[in-house]
Amino acid sequence: MIYWYSIVVQTPAHSPLAGLLTYQSEQLLQVGSFVRVPLGSRELLGVVWHQLDSPPEPMLSKQGKEIEVKAITACLGIQAVSSAWLKLVSFTAHYYQRSLGEVALAALPPQLRTLDALQVERRLKRQTERTKPAATAIQNTELSENAIDNIALQAEQTLATAQISTESGPFLLFGATGSGKTEVYLRAALEALQRDPAAQVLMMVPEINLTPQLEDRVRERICPLYGDAAVVSLHSGMTNPQRLKSWLAAHMGTARVVLGTRMAIFASMPNLKLIVVDEEHDPSYKSQEGARYSARDLAVYRGKLEHAKVILGSATPSFESWHHSSAASDGGAGRYMRLTMAERIGGGVLPKVITVNMEHQPKKTVISPPLLNAIAERIARGEQAMLFLNRRGFAPVLHCGDCGWKSECPHCSAYRVFHKIDRTLRCHHCGFTQRVPRACPACGNLDITTIGRGTEQLEEQLADLLSHVKRPDGAPVRISRIDADTTKLKGALQQQLAEVHSGEVDVLVGTQMIAKGHDFRNITLVAAINPDGALFSSDFRAPERLFSLLMQAAGRAGREASQGAASEMWVQTHHPQHPLYLALKKHDYSGFAAQQLKEREMAAMSPFGYSALVRAEARTQEAAQAFLTAASESAADLADAVPGFEHITLYPAVPMTIQRIANVERAQMLVESHSRKALQQFLSQWQGVLQATKQKGMIRWAVDVDPLAI
Ligand code: ADP
Ligand code: ZN
Numbered sequence: 001m002i003y004w005y006s007i008v009v010q011t012p013a014h015s016p017l018a019g020l021l022t023y024q025s026e027q028l029l030q031v032g033s034f035v036r037v038p039l040g041s042r043e044l045l046g047v048v049w050h051q052l053d054s055p056p057e058p059m060l061s062k063q064g065k066e067i068e069v070k071a072i073t074a075c076l077g078i079q080a081v082s083s084a085w086l087k088l089v090s091f092t093a094h095y096y097q098r099s100l101g102e103v104a105l106a107a108l109p110p111q112l113r114t115l116d117a118l119q120v121e122r123r124l125k126r127q128t129e130r131t132k133p134a135a136t137a138i139q140n141t142e143l144s145e146n147a148i149d150n151i152a153l154q155a156e157q158t159l160a161t162a163q164i165s166t167e168s169g170p171f172l173l174f175g176a177t178g179s180g181k182t183e184v185y186l187r188a189a190l191e192a193l194q195r196d197p198a199a200q201v202l203m204m205v206p207e208i209n210l211t212p213q214l215e216d217r218v219r220e221r222i223c224p225l226y227g228d229a230a231v232v233s234l235h236s237g238m239t240n241p242q243r244l245k246s247w248l249a250a251h252m253g254t255a256r257v258v259l260g261t262r263m264a265i266f267a268s269m270p271n272l273k274l275i276v277v278d279e280e281h282d283p284s285y286k287s288q289e290g291a292r293y294s295a296r297d298l299a300v301y302r303g304k305l306e307h308a309k310v311i312l313g314s315a316t317p318s319f320e321s322w323h324h325s326s327a328a329s330d331g332g333a334g335r336y337m338r339l340t341m342a343e344r345i346g347g348g349v350l351p352k353v354i355t356v357n358m359e360h361q362p363k364k365t366v367i368s369p370p371l372l373n374a375i376a377e378r379i380a381r382g383e384q385a386m387l388f389l390n391r392r393g394f395a396p397v398l399h400c401g402d403c404g405w406k407s408e409c410p411h412c413s414a415y416r417v418f419h420k421i422d423r424t425l426r427c428h429h430c431g432f433t434q435r436v437p438r439a440c441p442a443c444g445n446l447d448i449t450t451i452g453r454g455t456e457q458l459e460e461q462l463a464d465l466l467s468h469v470k471r472p473d474g475a476p477v478r479i480s481r482i483d484a485d486t487t488k489l490k491g492a493l494q495q496q497l498a499e500v501h502s503g504e505v506d507v508l509v510g511t512q513m514i515a516k517g518h519d520f521r522n523i524t525l526v527a528a529i530n531p532d533g534a535l536f537s538s539d540f541r542a543p544e545r546l547f548s549l550l551m552q553a554a555g556r557a558g559r560e561a562s563q564g565a566a567s568e569m570w571v572q573t574h575h576p577q578h579p580l581y582l583a584l585k586k587h588d589y590s591g592f593a594a595q596q597l598k599e600r601e602m603a604a605m606s607p608f609g610y611s612a613l614v615r616a617e618a619r620t621q622e623a624a625q626a627f628l629t630a631a632s633e634s635a636a637d638l639a640d641a642v643p644g645f646e647h648i649t650l651y652p653a654v655p656m657t658i659q660r661i662a663n664v665e666r667a668q669m670l671v672e673s674h675s676r677k678a679l680q681q682f683l684s685q686w687q688g689v690l691q692a693t694k695q696k697g698m699i700r701w702a703v704d705v706d707p708l709a710i
């Protein structure tokens with residue numbers, strides 16, 4: 001007996017083939033099985049997508065010969081993926097306009113592609129042996145109740161936990177920083193695991209390296225009950241063998257909790273009962289390469305598909321999620337259930353927000369005197385301060401006052417940043433690095449100067465300004481800087497964070513990476529040195545991002561109740577009356593969200609309108625734009641084929657904000673519609689047009705559906 005199957009294999013991003021190829025086998029295979037198939041001279045990993053009812057129509061080669069249907073080489077001994085997983089993958093490919101083959105294979109651990117049947121068998125055997133002890137692990141009810149109830153919940157936590165237990169969701173857990181959201185996630189996870197002996201929980205975080213504490217907390221609570229093998233991680237910092245191991249554990253059901261970054265949304269979990277998306281507003285949930293998927297949005301989709309509960313959590317939810325969780329009577333969509341936790345654990349209050357009007361300070365002031373005094377006072381009392389500035393390096397530009405030369409990158413439309421520590425000019429876009437010239441390369445002037453400042457300079461100036469200040473033990477002030485430059489080496493960030501936690505550091509200086517997520521205990525002052533830039537960005541999400549960043553940063557201060565009342569968040573600004581800062585002063589997230597959502601509604605922007613960006617990269621800017629323009633003109637031909645075509649707006653092609661990176665010119669085109677359906681239908685049809693559009697000098701193009709930055 002011969003059976004025919006459609007097998008999905010890896011295909012290029014925009015291949016007109018969906019990635020489905022026909023093969024035959026004498027074996028009856030389950031849909032979702034993993035196979036090895038021949039393609040040309042290679043042998044590839046494939047997934048059985050469906051079984052054909054009848055032999056395929058004979059296909060003819062270019063020479064007119066009949067192409068024989070090849071046989072599947074081997075079926076791997078791994079159990080099949082669920083039909084829900086197949087659906088999740090095809091939805092992703094369809095919605096984000098990529099080929100099925102690309103998305104399906106990218107969703108699997110890379111190492112799986114390279115193993116033959118025998119190697120897979122060995123791997124599985126090893127894995128089963130390793131996890132055996134876990135199967136017989138502690139299922140002691142006494143112990144488990146203990147672990148669940150070892151902390152008495154606060155009233156708001158109790159309420160949130162109860163609602164998650166009884167309602168179906170999706171939930172938006174709107175909890176202030178330090179309100180104990182993690183505890184609510186853990187309760188929900190433990191409940192799911194106890195309710196069903198096979199249940200699995202997916203917990204997603206934006207960046208695992210920034211939140212090592214969370215992993216410890218999850219292990220601490222889950223492992224004593226379900227064994228050490230019950231919790232696995234899944235993120236891009238892992239080696240391929242580690243990823244395969246975690247993936248298999250999730251797939252075989254031995255991993256009960258999968259803790260991962262956005263890629264974990266594709267983990268195969270046959271008995272998924274709960275998905276948690278912590279810090280759901282974080283942009284890193286949106287992929288910026290391959291399929292530009294949003295793991296947060298897919299979590300909601302997947303939850304519905306698999307009848308798993310979904311909890312999105314944040315102190316500053318994305319305005320989309322806020323809208324979805326607002327009642328229809330408030331103009332919202334009423335799709336999510338909002339659970340509010342406004343109180344900080346231990347009664348700590350949010351820090352007082354103080355704005356310093358930089359218009360009243362001498363020009364070039366870096367740290368205003370009142371802020372400096374406040375920092376000095378904290379240090380003298382043995383407390384810690386945190387200052388952030390969204391620019392690394394010493395100064396963003398080096399400049400010659402005589403001839404006007406600036407440190408432009410020869411390969412990008414950007415300036416190279418001056419790094420004083422190793423005396424280099426470095427491009428932060430393409431990495432091009434040179435030693436700092438002694439004199440102006442254009443006119444020979446020896447007196448070249450810097451413009452603006454970065455974290456290196458802030459650290460240096462701060463050391464200078466605080467040189468007279470002493471810690472309570474009489475020792476001089478210790479300043480530490482955390483940014484992408486100081487944390488390049490593996491383990492460097494952990495080490496630096498440990499120094500902050502242990503109190504070795506008095507002042508922490510850094511980029512926004514320090515403002516996120518960390519549970520610092522002794523920081524009582526947080527300062528944003530120069531956050532104004534985002535107020536006037538052309539990107540409509542810039543205010544949302546800035547507000548969220550400042551709220552999150554404020555949340556780093558005063559986490560111990562004893563200090564709460566005295567903790568402060570300082571903002572140095574030229575626009576102290578800006579509505580964003582006024583809302584921040586009141587910690588008024590909902591007021592700010594309402595105001596911004598009203599503006600977006602009037603402009604028909606997300607979540608009231610839908611958009612996609614097509615980005616093109618080419619050797620010249622003309623070529624990139626010509627490609628987009630041609631594709632846009634051909635779009636008119638689709639008018640009859642696409643229902644709702646009249647609701648689609650195509651904007652002209654424009655250069656991207658950073659127009660050139662590493663000698664590649666970049667342009668983009670915005671496509672908008674108030675109807676998501678019309679946009680989807682248009683994009684699906686337009687794919688073919690984009691594929692067929694030829695332009696000399698084009699390098700690549702990609703569609704970004706629901707883009708985060710415009
Ligand atoms: P969030 O994630 O909302 O910022 P966390 O979950 O990190 O807050 O909680 C802040 C701190 O409060 C943590 O150290 C946590 O262990 C502690 N905590 C949470 N819930 C309780 C509780 N009910 N009683 C005592 N401490 C709690
Ligand atoms: Zn010069």
Ligand code: ZN
Binds near residue numbers: 432
């Ligand atoms: Zn460059």
